[in-house]
Amino acid sequence: MxxxxxxxxxxxxxxxxxxxxxxxxxLHVRGEVSPDAIARFGDGDFPDADAALGAYDEAVAAVADTFTSKAASAQGAAAEVLTASAGLARDKGLRSGVAKNLQAGQGPVAAVQGAVEQFVTIFTNMGGLMAERVTDLRDIERRVVAHLVGEPAPGVPTxxxxxxxxxxxxxxxxxxxxxxxxxxxxxxxxxxxxxxxxxxxxxxxxxxxxxxxxxxxxxxxxxxxxxxxxxxxxxxxxxxxxxxxxxxxxxxxxxLASWSGPASTSDGMPVKLLANVADGASAESAGGEPVQGVGLFRTELCFLDRKEEPSVEEQADIYARVLAPYSDGRYVVVRTLDAGSDKPIAFATHQGEENPALGVRGLRLSFDNPGLMERQLDGIAAAAERTGTETWVMAPMVATVAEAADFSAKVRARGLKAGVMVEIPSAALLAHRMLEVVDFLSIGTNDLTQYAMAADRMATDLAHLTDPWQPAVLQLIAITAHAGTEAGKPVGVCGEAAADPLLATALIGMGITSLSMAARAVRPVGAQLGRVTFETCEAAAEAALGAPDPMAARAAVRELLGH
The missing domain is CATH 3.50.30.10 (Phosphohistidine domain)
Incomplete structure (x- = not known):
């Protein structure tokens, strides 16, 4: 082999x-519905297309309810993606495709498979984050078909x-x-x-x-x-x-699990370890971990199922539940709406974009709807005043210094610290000028990697490119971190790369001042940093940046650390 x-x-x-x-x-995952069950079901013997569509609606409701119930017992990233899957299952466009196929005389199973295939093609051609939804679409297809033919849902066996x-x-x-x-x-x-x-x-x-x-x-x-x-x-x-x-x-x-913080290198160089959260429940749970605050509060996840924009007062209530657990001297970094692409929000995002991953998402939503940003900032400011929690605010998808300056002025006018996400390579290349107009930077390595390497995060053939250890990605991180050191301002990492204990040593060596991650990853990262000196972290950064490819970079840092 x-x-x-x-x-x-x-x-x-x-x-x-x-x-x-x-x-x-x-143990292999059973990914498909039994062909025998599909054959036995046939066309389902429905009297007409409307009756067949009713059976589809019933199957979709059951599948979406399963996702929603799983999301209710999950937290953080798990809850986020399950909630999004429930919404995708109920998608009106998908239902219209199924209805059209049924009216054309197809049976329910073929109608569902054909409609899903149409959306798979659309999402794949869009690339970027939309292509990431193809796996979810296939999962929904299997579950709906299984419900239609009376089979248990495919998935992980016990x-x-x-x-x-x-x-x-x-x-x-x-x-x-x-x-x-x-x-x-x-x-x-x-x-x-x-x-x-x-x-x-x-x-x-x-x-x-x-x-x-x-x-x-x-x-x-x-x-x-x-x-x-x-x-x-x-x-x-x-x-x-x-x-x-x-x-x-x-x-x-x-x-590692016994590590209790606060984080520092073995020679006393302090490092801020922070949590990524999605709502009040995940913020409260993460607050019990050895974190010094929240490095990424994804506000858009509170509104995925909302048809109308919440009022300023309602937004303030939602944000206050996240800020409150950190009123003990810790701080929270709030990201403004990162809606668009694979996170559509009814009251904010644009429909029908040819390439949403490169379209109107994040900060760009406020360009033709400035009130959306103003009301969100008012809600954040009200929550900060009510809880007394130190609150920093950053915008996603910032491409130019002018965008950063405009956003910063709005945030500072409300008495809050202003920053921007570094996800677009232009922001990394101009990090020193960005820091002239903002108080901090936060690197989102997931999107930075995708945009720097021009590689869809879910393209199997390109997985070697969508690796944060790629030399070009590490170089962009190093440029941004160096700009922070020169300016004397914080530069954090809040993408998935922050949760890698091995990579964390190199990031700190580059000059990164904080790492934000899923709360479960904090202890392993903190314990790893506590075993090495800052000088070793600098050597790890040099080794990673000098490597020709991701595997060589990992091997070089592992060898340096004696792993």
Whole structure:
């Protein structure tokens, strides 16, 4: 068995996402509805197209309710993507496509498959974040068809013993409810470091490798060892050796879990570790972790299901629930609406854009609707005054210094600290001039990587490009961090890269002053930083920046740190 990645007869390689070692039998995810069940169902014997559409509506309601109930028991990223999937299942455009196919004489199953295929083509051609929804669309298709034909929903089987979950790809509904006691590692053939699988695996703390070409060829039940730090999946390892490696990994992870902050290097260089949150519940939960505040409050996630814009007073109430747990001297960084692309909001986003990922999203929504921004800033300011929490505000998708200056003036007029997200390469290249007009910068590595490498985050063939360890991405981060050092102003990282303990050492060495991540990732990152001196972090930065490719960069930093 060979792969395009570095491999041997017994080892496959992919992109490491969550560190840790796990061993066990391969358990494949059942991704398709039984062909026999579909054949038995046939056309469903409905009297007419309207009756068939009614059955579709019933199936969609059941599928969407499943997503919503899972979202209610999840937090952070998991809740975000599940809520978005529920909305996608109920999409009126998708329903119209199904209705059209039914009127043309197709059976319900064919009508659903045809409509989904049409949207898959549209989303794929759009690229960017919209293409990321293709996995979710396929998941919705399988679940709706399963409900129509009377089959259990496809997805992750319940393991009878601790197992390694292997799949071509995993939908948010598959990964959000996993039991880490039974699913000890995740490996997917597709996806990159910023895919939904990767994001949720970090939140769950399960060792994870994505983009491992050829992994689906492993027979079910094959004993493998997964190393989430090196990105390898090994066959033929001696069971005693494997058990020893897993036990050592568990020991190290337990040691990490006992870390209680505050974060600093071993020679006393302080580092701010912050949490990414989506709402009041996730903010309250994260507040109990050893964090010094919130580095990213995604305000748009509060409004995905809203048809009308909330009033200033209602927005203030929502924001206050997030700010309140941090009125003890910690601070919260609020991001203004990052709506658009894969996060449509009825009262804000534009419809029918040819390429939403490069279209009117984030700050750009305020260009022809300035009141939207003004009212949100009024709500944030009111919440800050009510709670007494130190509040910083930043805008997403800022491309020019003029945009940064205009936004900064609005924020400062309300007595708050102003900053911008560095997601567009132009913002990184002009970071020194950005810092002349704002108080801080925050690097969103997910989008910065996608835009710098011109690579869709969900394109399997391009997963090696959508890796934050890419030399060009690291160079843009280093430029931005250096500008912060020169200006004496904070520069943080709030993308998924911040949750990688290995990369965290290099980021701090570049001059990054804060790292914001899923609360579950804070302890491993804090413990790792506490083991190294700032001088070692600088050496890690130099090693990563000097490497020719992501795998070489990881290997160079691991060797430097003695991993």
């Amino acid at each position: 060979t792969t395009s990645a570095e491999s041997s007869a017994t080892t496959l390689s992919g992109t490491p996402v969550v560190p840790g070692v796990a061993a066990g039998p391969v 393991p009878s013993e601790p197992s390694i979950l292997v799949a071509e790809d995993l939908a948010p509904s598959d990964t959000s409810g996993l039991d880490p006691e039974l699913v000890t590692a995740l490996v997917t053939e597709r996806g990159g470091a910023t895919s939904h699988t990767a994001i949720i695996a970090r939140q769950l703390g399960i060792p994870c490798v994505v983009g491992a070409a050829g992994v689906m060829e492993l027979p079910a039940g094959t004993f493998v060892v997964v190393d989430g730090e090196t990105g390898t999946i090994e066959q033929g390892t001696d069971p005693d050796e494997a058990r020893s490696r897993v036990e050592e990994s568990h020991r190290l992870r337990e040691e």
